[in-house]
Amino acid sequence: MSDSIDERPATHESTTEPHKPEPLWWETEIAARTAYALGMGGQENIERQHQRGQLTARERVDKFVDEDTWREVGMFTGKGEYDVEHRLTSVTPANVIVGTGRVDGREVALCAEDFTVRGGSSESTSPDKWQYIERFALQYRIPMVRLIETAGGSINILKQSGATKIPGYSNGAPPTNLGTIPVVAIALGAAAGFGAVRVVRSHFSVMVAGSSYVFAGGPAVVKPGVGQEIDKEELGGASVHAR
Template sequence: MDWTPELEELQYRREAADGLGGPESIAYQHSKGKLTARERIDLLLDEDSFREIGKIAGKGKYNKDGDLESFTPSNAIAGTGRIEGRKLVVTSDDFTIRAGSSESAVPEKWVYAERMAHEMEMPLIRLVDTAGGSVKDLERLQGTKIPGYPMWSNVSLLGRVPVVGVALGACAGLGAIRVGLSHFSVMVKDMSQVFAAGPPVVKQGLNQDVTKDELGGSYVHTRLSGVVNNEAVDEADALRQVRQFLSYMPRNVWEVPERKMTNDDPWRVDKDLNSIIPKNRRKIYRPRKILETVFDKGSLFEISRYFGGSTITCLARLNGYTVGVMASDPVVMGGALTLQSARKMERFVDLCDTFHIPIINFVDQPGVMTGLEAERNGTMGAAMRAIAAIEQAQTPWCSIIVRRAFGVGGGAHGPKQGPEGRSLNHRFAWPSARWGSVPIEGGVAAAYKKEIAAAEDPVARREEIESYYHKLASPFRTAEKFGIVDIIEPSETRAVLCDWVEDAYELTKRQVGLSSRTMR
């Protein structure tokens, strides 16, 4: 039997899928400075590693005899591929066909790809460029349906495998969910937007005239809302960030991150760290300089840099081992635990705990942000959620108190008990560290208000009292009682942590698997 006609039809359908929305639509996509869905996949993955699924899904047009006349492929592309040899699942929206609308997507491909990532326990990357739903769906379906996206599999995915969302155009409704429901998300400056509904709907419903960027551009979501983690300068940068993020991640929660060999000496000493903290407590310093010095050279990958800036969150490596890093930044809001930084901290701790990545916290925390706006915005509630995330974390944790640890915010430096009392509060301090229920300066001003005001020289009296209490607050007095593991010379920090991380990974190997509580 000759199967030539069927094989020719298969080839026709495949070529139609490779042609996307046709030359004119592709040219229009390029004119906007955007890559096509297939070009994005090629740029993201290792060369020739993409194996597509559902390539010939779409909509055929047939004559009265039932023979195929034309074929329009689905605008949802899906399959498996590799990044640095490691296998994963990827989906990519094709904007050249009906603007990536789910009306033409054969959304079962999305669902199948996500179920595949779930079943095969592989990372999932969503390259999102979709206009979302359309009222024309009613005509296509000859009816309507109750809204719903199979969220159970997405939420379950977050507890099993790394999930990445990339916004590469206007991502509305379902598109916004597919970007944000992830462990790491990135959007391209001046090219992508994320929103529940676009400007026409906002104009109709709320009578607000806004542009797409004003409504949901990268400035909005990487600096104000925190819905998206990182901003990219172009598509190549966005996909580079995806590859870099995944390089720190295990394939799934049943594995630990791969150790990357390094030539950076684990016992390297940098004496400049000994003077990086100013003696004057009112002066600031640059905490990223500390991180660049302590961790493997070139290994810092910052997440959500522009949101909640008083707390820095990074993935990095110590002697080749992946670690999660947090650090207070006194340059922003004095380093206080703000509403935004508390939300950022909670999400980062959940990420690291889900994938059993040890956490190192460089602490310079003056406390939870105070003031009228902070109280009205519920900052304390966000701080309590962050503390809950820390106390529930089971991944190994080490705190380095470099300057301040005061009040409720200071108490969030690390877990004190953890699940079933298993989390060791492993903490060190630099000689510059101070801690307590309140900072000395503020505490003296409140407790000795009348005495200072009545003094012949109020300033001299205040400084005298502060000097007395600063001596009592010396970290060496805490170390005498073993209230802290040790006071270390700042230049020794890398060596101390490189020694610790080896033991931390021995523990994580025994902790792999589903966490009792994953991403919130």
């Protein structure tokens, strides 16, 4: 019996990776803007937040809502810097994060202030973001939750703009919310200025003993104003508000 010969050509599996097309310009820019948003106020400020024993705004959101239910709105909001050819070079993200998610299966609207960007200053963000989510909660009749940590307004920015946001800020959290939907506010650090207003203008407010403070102005404002030295806890700590 003669040996048979297979005359079919040998096949070899290719070891080269399939060619991947270059990303389109808008895909590259979206990826860059996403990275800027997730980077918040930068690694140094994030580390400082952790050293103070605090979570970042995004970490708080992740822990607060049910897994895989968070839907962010306005993630790319911020102040962009461009080169002479109008290419994006950097972004300072808005210091408020808003969206919807589920808590124990129930849909809620959520607003979290990012202290890593200029101390959560209300002058450093886009008020349209938290105004939008407050109105969204009202329109769709879902609970509104505020995770608050802000040093209050920025005098320097107000000087630059030459005007305040008052009385326009009064439209930020419609008073009708309180008569229509549940509103919860959680002070997770300093809640100064308008942040204090947003804490107390709720049905249910929570403070963290020893690390959250609610006041119109902090000790640095009180001393030159009335000549009194007082610490944060005495001025607006949980022990003051829980009396």
